[in-house]
Amino acid sequence: MTEGLFAFGVFFAAIFTNNILLTNYLGMCSFLAVSRELKTSVGLGMAVIFVMTCTSAINWLIYYYVLVRFDIVYLRYIAFIIVIAAFVQLVELVIERVSDVLYAALGIFLPLITVNCAILGAVLFMVIREYTFLSGLAYGAGSGIGWALAIIAMAGIRTKLNIRSKVPFGLTGAGITLIIAGIMALAFMGFAGMITIT
Amino acid sequence: MNSYKFRQVLKENIGINNPVFVQILGICSTLAVTNVLRNTVVMCAGLVFVTGLSNLTVSALRKYIPGRVRMMVETLIIASYVIIVDVVLKAYIPDISRQLGPYVGLIITNCIIMGRAEAFALSNPPALSLVDGLTSGLGYSYVLLIIAFLRELLGTGSIWGVRVLGEWWINWNIMIMAPGAFFMLALFIWVVKGNFMKEKKAQGSASTPAPQAASTGGKS
Numbered sequence: 367m368t369e370g371l372f373a374f375g376v377f378f379a380a381i382f383t384n385n386i387l388l389t390n391y392l393g394m395c396s397f398l399a400v401s402r403e404l405k406t407s408v409g410l411g412m413a414v415i416f417v418m419t420c421t422s423a424i425n426w427l428i429y430y431y432v433l434v435r436f437d438i439v440y441l442r443y444i445a446f447i448i449v450i451a452a453f454v455q456l457v458e459l460v461i462e463r464v465s466d467v468l469y470a471a472l473g474i475f476l477p478l479i480t481v482n483c484a485i486l487g488a489v490l491f492m493v494i495r496e497y498t499f500l501s502g503l504a505y506g507a508g509s510g511i512g513w514a515l516a517i518i519a520m521a522g523i524r525t526k527l528n529i530r531s532k533v534p535f536g537l538t539g540a541g542i543t544l545i546i547a548g549i550m551a552l553a554f555m556g557f558a559g560m561i562t563i564t
Numbered sequence: 565m566n567s568y569k570f571r572q573v574l575k576e577n578i579g580i581n582n583p584v585f586v587q588i589l590g591i592c593s594t595l596a597v598t599n600v601l602r603n604t605v606v607m608c609a610g611l612v613f614v615t616g617l618s619n620l621t622v623s624a625l626r627k628y629i630p631g632r633v634r635m636m637v638e639t640l641i642i643a644s645y646v647i648i649v650d651v652v653l654k655a656y657i658p659d660i661s662r663q664l665g666p667y668v669g670l671i672i673t674n675c676i677i678m679g680r681a682e683a684f685a686l687s688n689p690p691a692l693s694l695v696d697g698l699t700s701g702l703g704y705s706y707v708l709l710i711i712a713f714l715r716e717l718l719g720t721g722s723i724w725g726v727r728v729l730g731e732w733w734i735n736w737n738i739m740i741m742a743p744g745a746f747f748m749l750a751l752f753i754w755v756v757k758g759n760f761m762k763e764k765k766a767q768g769s770a771s772t773p774a775p776q777a778a779s780t781g782g783k784s
Contacts, residue, residue, distance in 0.1 A: 388742060389742045390596055390742075391591070391592055391593075391595045391596045391742070391745065392592050392593075392596075392670070393592060394591050394592040394595070395591070395592060395675050440647060440650075440651060441647070442669075443643045443646055443647055443650070443669050443672055444640065444643045444644070444647070447639055447640075447643055447672055447673075448640075451636060451639070480635075482673070483592040483593055483670050483673035483674070484592075486669070486670060486672065486673050487592075487666060487670055487673075490665075490666030490669050490670065491665075491666055494665055494666055534754070534758065535757070535758060536753070536754040536755070536756075536757040536758025536759075537750070537753070537754050537757075537758075540750075540753060541750045541753045541754050541757065542750070544746045544747075544749050544750035544753070545746065545747065545750040547746045548743040548744075548745075548746030548747045548750065549743070551742045551743040551746060552738075552743045555741070555742070555743070
């Protein structure tokens with residue numbers, strides 16, 4: 367029971383207090399590049415949630431049942447990145463066969479995800495903090511949702527920004543996006559103290 | 565291979581095509597450790613090492629890598645060098661290695677490395693690629709070192725752990741927390757872009773080919 371409660375706490379902490387984008391700066395590149403439009407941000411966010419949840423689970427199993435067991439932990443970076451790449455490729459193949467609608471919505475984002483640092487980052491944090499399987503799964507899902515939340519909020523703000531604001535030349539594009547991200551990070555700090563995870 | 569080409573590469577990577585403030589690539593893994601200057605130096609040294617040598621290796625193997633799986637091969641080459649960096653750090657400076665935590669491993673997904681391998685190393689000879697990798701690593705490092713310097717100075721009043729500002733200085737705690745890095749990087753980009761890039765705007769799209777080529781490989 368307590369483990370379930372802990373996993374629940376980890377889930378919420380990963381979304382709010384330890385948001386992987388706003389406190390750990392992971393997944394910044396696609397965040398800056400893709401957050402221009404709301405629709406694409408939602409698509410990418412959903413794809414990240416799905417891939418992050420599944421790869422955390424798979425990588426947890428690989429880490430504890432293969433790498434730790436055969437004492438080849440130093441190979442973990444290679445193992446994790448291969449698992450992520452292979453999983454993304456597999457998902458792409460499956461949804462291409464199964465559902466045209468889903469493929470149209472998520473298909474183009476999947477290749478982008480392989481090199482998204484947030485995915486590998488979530489897996490590495492999970493391993494370093496020695497989560498149990500359940501908490502690891504909760505952490506992966508929570509991080510994915512937190513990342514999606516941040517990019518969707520940013521896309522909403524940037525859409526408004528494009529309509530009626532005069533940004534100085536030096537700040538256009540990445541500069542203003544980073545400042546908004548900073549303000550969002552400040553806002554998210556309001557959640558600190560709610561839950562802390564180690 | 566003439567020295568003109570080398571100088572061209574140097575100029576591009578340090579200045580006019582600097583990966584951080586022109587292409588905004590690869591800030592993910594290293595921005596997180598810019599709250600302490602010492603960690604940033606270690607991280608940047610690791611990054612320059614990986615960028616240089618992975619570019620060299622990809623370039624040396626470029627005739628043997630099949631086109632369809634080249635991304636996978638590049639990732640594996642990069643991951644091997646990152647493992648070397650990780651193991652060396654763990655052995656010689658274990659306390660810093662512990663502080664850096666997962667961020668050393670995240671050098672693998674740093675877009676700059678993949679971007680340079682895709683855009684430069686696949687079509688250039690090894691020696692030139694090595695120089696290109698090292699200089700783009702350096703061009704990236706000095707921006708982050710400036711940010712780390714300012715963040716540590718304003719956030720804790722000290723540099724390299726030594727207090728330099730007197731007792732009168734009140735620490736800006738926000739600088740060592742997460743939003744500080746966003747604001748600092750944004751201000752840095754603003755200063756650089758506002759003051760030094762005006763002429764480029766007038767020239768229009770004179771130097772677009774390189775960033776475009778890099779962005780195809782480096783969407784991480």
